[in-house]
Amino acid sequence: MTAVPEAEILARIRSLQARFAAASPPVDAALILQSLDLYYFAGTIQNCHLLVPREGRPRLLVRKVLERARADSPLEDVRPMTSLKALPGEIRSLCGPPPWRLGMELDVLPVLLFNQYLELLGGQGQVEVADLSRPILEIRSVKSEWEIGQIRAAARINDRLYRDLPELLGENLSTGELQAVLDARARLAGHLGAVRMRGFNMECLLGVVVSGPSGAAPGHGQFPIGGTGPHPALALGGDARKIERDRPVVFDYLANATGYHHDQTRMAVIGRLPEEAERIYGEMQGLLRLVEKRLVPGAVPSQIYEEALARAKERGLEAGFLGPPGHAVGFVGHGLGLEVNEIPVLARRFVAPLAAGTVLAVEPKFTHPELGVIGLENTYAVRAGQPENLSLSPEEVIVVR
Amino acid sequence: MTAVPEAEILARIRSLQARFAAASPPVDAALILQSLDLYYFAGTIQNCHLLVPREGRPRLLVRKVLERARADSPLEDVRPMTSLKALPGEIRSLCGPPPWRLGMELDVLPVLLFNQYLELLGGQGQVEVADLSRPILEIRSVKSEWEIGQIRAAARINDRLYRDLPELLGENLSTGELQAVLDARARLAGHLGAVRMRGFNMECLLGVVVSGPSGAAPGHGQFPIGGTGPHPALALGGDARKIERDRPVVFDYLANATGYHHDQTRMAVIGRLPEEAERIYGEMQGLLRLVEKRLVPGAVPSQIYEEALARAKERGLEAGFLGPPGHAVGFVGHGLGLEVNEIPVLARRFVAPLAAGTVLAVEPKFTHPELGVIGLENTYAVRAGQPENLSLSPEEVIVVR
Numbered sequence: 001m002t003a004v005p006e007a008e009i010l011a012r013i014r015s016l017q018a019r020f021a022a023a024s025p026p027v028d029a030a031l032i033l034q035s036l037d038l039y040y041f042a043g044t045i046q047n048c049h050l051l052v053p054r055e056g057r058p059r060l061l062v063r064k065v066l067e068r069a070r071a072d073s074p075l076e077d078v079r080p081m082t083s084l085k086a087l088p089g090e091i092r093s094l095c096g097p098p099p100w101r102l103g104m105e106l107d108v109l110p111v112l113l114f115n116q117y118l119e120l121l122g123g124q125g126q127v128e129v130a131d132l133s134r135p136i137l138e139i140r141s142v143k144s145e146w147e148i149g150q151i152r153a154a155a156r157i158n159d160r161l162y163r164d165l166p167e168l169l170g171e172n173l174s175t176g177e178l179q180a181v182l183d184a185r186a187r188l189a190g191h192l193g194a195v196r197m198r199g200f201n202m203e204c205l206l207g208v209v210v211s212g213p214s215g216a217a218p219g220h221g222q223f224p225i226g227g228t229g230p231h232p233a234l235a236l237g238g239d240a241r242k243i244e245r246d247r248p249v250v251f252d253y254l255a256n257a258t259g260y261h262h263d264q265t266r267m268a269v270i271g272r273l274p275e276e277a278e279r280i281y282g283e284m285q286g287l288l289r290l291v292e293k294r295l296v297p298g299a300v301p302s303q304i305y306e307e308a309l310a311r312a313k314e315r316g317l318e319a320g321f322l323g324p325p326g327h328a329v330g331f332v333g334h335g336l337g338l339e340v341n342e343i344p345v346l347a348r349r350f351v352a353p354l355a356a357g358t359v360l361a362v363e364p365k366f367t368h369p370e371l372g373v374i375g376l377e378n379t380y381a382v383r384a385g386q387p388e389n390l391s392l393s394p395e396e397v398i399v400v401r
Numbered sequence: 402m403t404a405v406p407e408a409e410i411l412a413r414i415r416s417l418q419a420r421f422a423a424a425s426p427p428v429d430a431a432l433i434l435q436s437l438d439l440y441y442f443a444g445t446i447q448n449c450h451l452l453v454p455r456e457g458r459p460r461l462l463v464r465k466v467l468e469r470a471r472a473d474s475p476l477e478d479v480r481p482m483t484s485l486k487a488l489p490g491e492i493r494s495l496c497g498p499p500p501w502r503l504g505m506e507l508d509v510l511p512v513l514l515f516n517q518y519l520e521l522l523g524g525q526g527q528v529e530v531a532d533l534s535r536p537i538l539e540i541r542s543v544k545s546e547w548e549i550g551q552i553r554a555a556a557r558i559n560d561r562l563y564r565d566l567p568e569l570l571g572e573n574l575s576t577g578e579l580q581a582v583l584d585a586r587a588r589l590a591g592h593l594g595a596v597r598m599r600g601f602n603m604e605c606l607l608g609v610v611v612s613g614p615s616g617a618a619p620g621h622g623q624f625p626i627g628g629t630g631p632h633p634a635l636a637l638g639g640d641a642r643k644i645e646r647d648r649p650v651v652f653d654y655l656a657n658a659t660g661y662h663h664d665q666t667r668m669a670v671i672g673r674l675p676e677e678a679e680r681i682y683g684e685m686q687g688l689l690r691l692v693e694k695r696l697v698p699g700a701v702p703s704q705i706y707e708e709a710l711a712r713a714k715e716r717g718l719e720a721g722f723l724g725p726p727g728h729a730v731g732f733v734g735h736g737l738g739l740e741v742n743e744i745p746v747l748a749r750r751f752v753a754p755l756a757a758g759t760v761l762a763v764e765p766k767f768t769h770p771e772l773g774v775i776g777l778e779n780t781y782a783v784r785a786g787q788p789e790n791l792s793l794s795p796e797e798v799i800v801v802r
Contacts, residue, residue, distance in 0.1 A: 003633040035602045045636050046621040047602075065619045065728060072633040110601050111507040111515045112532060131513060180588035187581035192635040193606060200511050201436045201448075205594060218466045220447040232404040232473040233660030233739075234593040235446050259634030327466060338634075 003258065004043035006074035008146055012041055012139065013058055019135040020054050020103065027103040027130050028095045029053045031117075034105045036196055036338045037136055039259060044072035049081060053094045061090055088121055098122060103132030108198065141335050141343050142357040147260060148381050148390070151337070151359060153190075154262035155379065155392050157255035160189040161207075162266055162393035165251070169270055169400045175209045175238030176230050178251075182207055186255060195254045195261060198339045207253035208237035212244060215372035218327035222341070224365040225252050225265075225373050226323070245271035248281075250373045252363075254340055261336050263361035264391050265377035268398035277371045278397075283315050284375040285395060287364040291332060291346070295360060295380050295387035301350035308332040308346070308364065317366055324367045333362035336379065358382040359390070404659065405444035407475035409547055413442055413540065414459055420536040421455050421504065428504040428531050429496045430454045432518075435506045437597055437739045438537055440660060445473035450482060454495045462491055489522055499523060504533030509599065542736050542744050543758040548661060549782050549791070552738075552760060554591075555663035556780065556793050558656035561590040562608075563667055563794035566652070570671055570801045576610045576639030576650075577631050583608055587656060596655045596662060599740040608654035609638035613645060616773035619728035623742070625766045626653050626666075626774050627724070646672035649682075651774045653764075655741055662737050664762035665792050666778035669799035678772045679798075684716050685776040686796060688765040692733060692747070696761060696781050696788035702751035709733040709747070709765065718767055725768045734763035737780065759783040760791070 020027045032041055032050040039045045041052070042060050046069040052058040061081035062069040070078050081090065091100055100121070106114070106129070114129075121127040143151070164185050168178060183206045187193050197204045203221070210227040219226030219236055229235040243249055252265040267273075267281060290311055294304045309332075312321040322328040335342035336359060344350045344358065360382065365375030378391035421428045433442055433451040440446045442453070443461050447470040453459040462482035463470040471479050482491065492501055501522070507515070507530070515530075522528040544552070565586050569579060584607045588594050598605045604622070611628040620627025620637055630636040644650055653666040668674075668682060691712055695705045710733075713722040723729040736743035738760060745751045745759065761783065766776030779792040 033602070035604070039634055043633070045634060064621050068618070068621070068636060072636075106512040107514075108511050108601065110509050111512055112534070113508075113601055114512045133513070176594075177589055179594065180585045183588075183594075184581045184585035187584075188578055192631050193577075193580065193584075193638075194604065194635050196604075200509065200514055201434070203436070203595065203597075217469070220465045220469070230593050231659055232444070233440060233446060233657075234595050235469060235473075237594075256634075258632055 002043050002072060002074045004074065005146060008144060009041065009043050009074045011144070013052060015139045016041065016052055016136070017054060019139070023103055023130045023132060023135065025101050025128060025130055027101045027132070029091065029100070030103040030132050032105065034108050037105060040140055040338060042073045042075055044069045046072065049087065051090060051094055059090065059094060061087070084120060091121070098126040099128065100126065101128045101130065103130050105133045105136065106131040107133035137343050140337055142355050143337060143359050143381065144357065147337065148359065150258045150260035151262050151379065151390050153257040154255040154260055155264070155390050157186050157189045157191050157257055158253050158262055158264040159392040161186060161251070161253055162398070165268055165398050166400050169243070169249070169268055169398070172242060174240050174242050175211050176240055178209045178243065179205070179207055179238045182209065182251065182253065186253065190257050192256050195256055196339045197341050199341070202341065204254065204340060205237055207251060209249065209251045210238060210373055211249040212247040212372045213370055214239055214241055215250065216324055216367050216369055218324045222329055224322045224329045224363055225250065243270060246274060248273060248277045248371055248374055250375065252377065259338055261340050262379050262390060263336055263340065263377060264379065264393065265363060265365070265375060266393060266395070266398065267374065267376065268400070270400045273397055273399070274371060277374050280317065280366050280368065280374045281397060283317055284364040284366060287311055288362060288376060288378065291362050291364070292378070292380060292387055292389065295354065295382045297356045297382060297384055298353045300353055301344045301346045302348050305332050305346045305348060320367045322365060332364060333360045335359065336361050354382045356382055356384055403444050403473060403475045405475065406547060409545060410442065410444050410475045412545070414453060416540045417442065417453055417537070418455060420540070424504055424531045424533060424536065426502050426529055426531055428502045428533070430492065430501065431504040431533055433506065435509050438506060441541055441739060443474045443476055445470045447473065450488065452491060452495055460491065460495060462488070485521060492522070499527040500529065501527065502529045502531065504531050506534045506537065507532040508534035538744050541738055543756050544738060544760050544782065545758065548738065549758070549760065551659045551661035552663050552780065552791050554658040555656040555661055556665070556791050558587050558590045558592050558658055559654050559663055559665040560793040562587055562652070562654055566669055566799050567801050570644070570650070570669055570799070573643060575641050575643050576612050577641055579610045579644065580606070580608055580639045583610065583652065583654065587654065591658050593657050596657055597740045598742050600742065603742065605655065605741060606638055608652060610650065610652045611639060611774055612650040613648040613773045614771055615640055615642055616651065617725055617768050617770055619725045623730055625723045625730045625764055626651065644671060647675060649674060649678045649772055649775055651776065653778060660739055662741050663780050663791060664737055664741065664778060665780065665794060666764060666766070666776060667794060667796070667799065668775065668777065669801070671801045674798055674800070675772060678775050681718065681767050681769065681775045682798060684718055685765040685767060688712055689763060689777060689779065692763050692765070693779070693781060693788055693790065696755065696783045698757045698783060698785055699754045701754055702745045702747045703749050706733050706747045706749060721768045723766060733765060734761045736760060737762050755783045757783055757785055
């Protein structure tokens with residue numbers, strides 16, 4: 001039994017092949033190189049090239065490690081390719097003689113590496129390359145029931161953190177120290193210890209804990225939660241300041257039990273939550289209720305985002321919604337799965353209707369200059385009739401006296 | 402006082418400008434985008450574009466967050482650039498009218514993003530782009546005294562793990578659990594909580610702990626230590642098996658206190674180290690002594706690597722040296738600094754002599770099918786006369802009864 005079932009892999013390959021005609025130019029085969037796309041389409045994260053021809057079965061060419069790739073992958077045709085020089089011959093045997101039209105992951109493949117492949121395959125006369133990243137990400141955005149089950153397994157880790165937090169909050173930790181301790185708890189509860197974010201300069205942590213004004217510092221990343229971080233070399237998340245009484249604490253965690261992420265944010269306080277923070281938290285909960293009921297097939301992400309903005313404005317919370325004024329991010333939720341920044345995004349430029357099975361983290365958050373970040377986040381599966389909340393934790397603010 | 406001193410930044414900028422004439426084609430300006438190159442040349446990890454003209458002062462164009470970039474960077478000319486559309490005007494104001502010859506980081510810049518920049522700058526008639534990644538990495542490979550001081554700060558974190566390990570080994574943990582606990586210890590001792598590796602599909606952990614045969618599983622990455630890992634979605638490092646008595650335990654950790662990494666591997670055992678493991682460990686120590694004394698200016702990396710291979714062969718340890726037979730990595734040491742996989746590498750294709758100030762992690766390791774991985778690793782600065790060992794921990798195997 002492989003970690004990713006054979007039926008999953010075969011359905012994914014069929015979806016990919018169905019997209020070849022729509023690519024521009026239409027492609028003869030996909031050449032897949034990125035490790036998480038390999039995990040998705042072949043079931044292994046080993047160092048491989050996956051060739052998916054327009055018809056028929058894909059071929060997994062393994063640089064390292066053949067035995068492990070064979071054990072991981074439900075694909076039938078798994079063979080060694082110790083030298084890159086063998087690649088043109090492999091493409092020829094699946095696609096016939098050149099010229100070839102290949103689809104590649106141009107959103108992540110660096111220029112130098114791309115040029116090496118072009119040269120290896122005979123240059124621009126022999127091979128034409130189309131970007132397949134968008135179709136791949138669209139296919140990945142709709143999860144199967146098996147995949148949603150993997151995200152549920154991750155949700156249990158995030159729930160464990162929610163349950164453990166009261167005990168940890170009593171220990172006079174800084175936000176940075178609490179991150180270190182929560183990360184360890186997550187891993188002892190089954191977190192693999194890695195989180196994946198796609199793209200150039202993308203970096204994220206297992207989790208971020210901020211509290212009070214230092215959490216209100218805008219971040220350089222595309223997150224509605226910032227934080228000064230411990231040092232200019234890691235300018236994100238918690239820092240060395242001790243958590244103070246009566247200050248809102250927000251903890252935003254990415255759990256990963258089997259490759260798939262679950263994203264959850266909850267709040268806590270030592271002492272008593274200031275009334276203003278309580279009021280804003282209630283508003284963010286109201287906003288989450290508004291958004292979550294829209295997570296059904298056919299709803300349009302850009303409209304959901306606009307509705308959330310309109311609601312925040314109507315409630316007098318426009319300045320600070322989704323980030324400090326001038327630094328707000330342009331989304332109220334995002335797709336996630338094998339990577340934490342998948343599509344669709346609940347944002348202005350996403351106008352295609354949601355499909356059943358899409359998984360989205362929704363995170364209404366407000367940045368208050370003195371109170372810091374206030375808000376919450378759940379992960380949902382889009383379902384006909386009613387969305388499924390994949391978060392297991394109560395939304396109650398944790399209060400430690 | 403900025404985290405990176407002004408004198409450091411100015412010297413780095415001068416080194417970069419001195420390389421412009423040697424680039425192919427020679428460039429008018431560098432356009433630097435990658436976050437760690439930005440940290441190196443501008444002192445900030447905020448979302449910026451750094452323009453370095455052939456002569457005169459560089460300009461840091463900040464997308465997010467201006468105030469933080471201004472606080473971080475010792476550069477004088479730091480200004481906002483909220484829209485990418487302003488980039489051509491900024492280049493024109495520094496370099497005059499097009500055509501422009503720009504140097505960019507083509508080893509990491511993805512194809513789609515590169516194409517967007519090309520189009521934005523007026524296309525191939527207006528702009529010619531040269532790869533500047535090699536010169537940048539060469540400049541970064543030689544560390545200043547200030548940088549070596551940053552690596553010493555990281556070394557103290559690795560030493561703390563060495564001191565804490567005896568206590569932790571008594572707790573009946575799996576190798577995966579021990580990783581989680583060591584990571585937390587490292588962070589409570591000042592580890593920022595992130596490690597950085599450059600390039601496509603590159604991923605690493607704060608540390609890896611393996612013990613016995615599951616550690617002998619070859620890895621898909623370019624590490625002389627593998628491990629089955631917890632799951633096919635993270636096929637590296639420790640797993641759920643409890644550490645057994647009388648089995649060698651190896652822990653390989655990357656510490657990072659201020660952006661710069663220190664790399665160290667040590668061994669431990671609960672009970673008694675098997676005689677064969679003790680013998681091999683002695684051989685790896687002998688190999689480390691052989692390599693370290695060569696880390697002086699003028700020594701040639703490829704020759705050091707060949708000498709290490711010859712010594713392993715001479716001692717009957719060829720099969721298993723630097724990885725399981727058939728899966729050995731082709732290096733016995735590697736550069737490190739802001740990233741853990743810097744140049745030079747003690748490997749066949751690195752024939753340029755070492756310069757004073759180069760920092761290298763040297764890691765003679767042997768994979769034994771039953772005993773697992775046996776070896777050690779120190780981080781050194783190349784110095785005239787005698788290299789400096791930046792590792793603070795004794796090399797004695799930790800023994801817990």
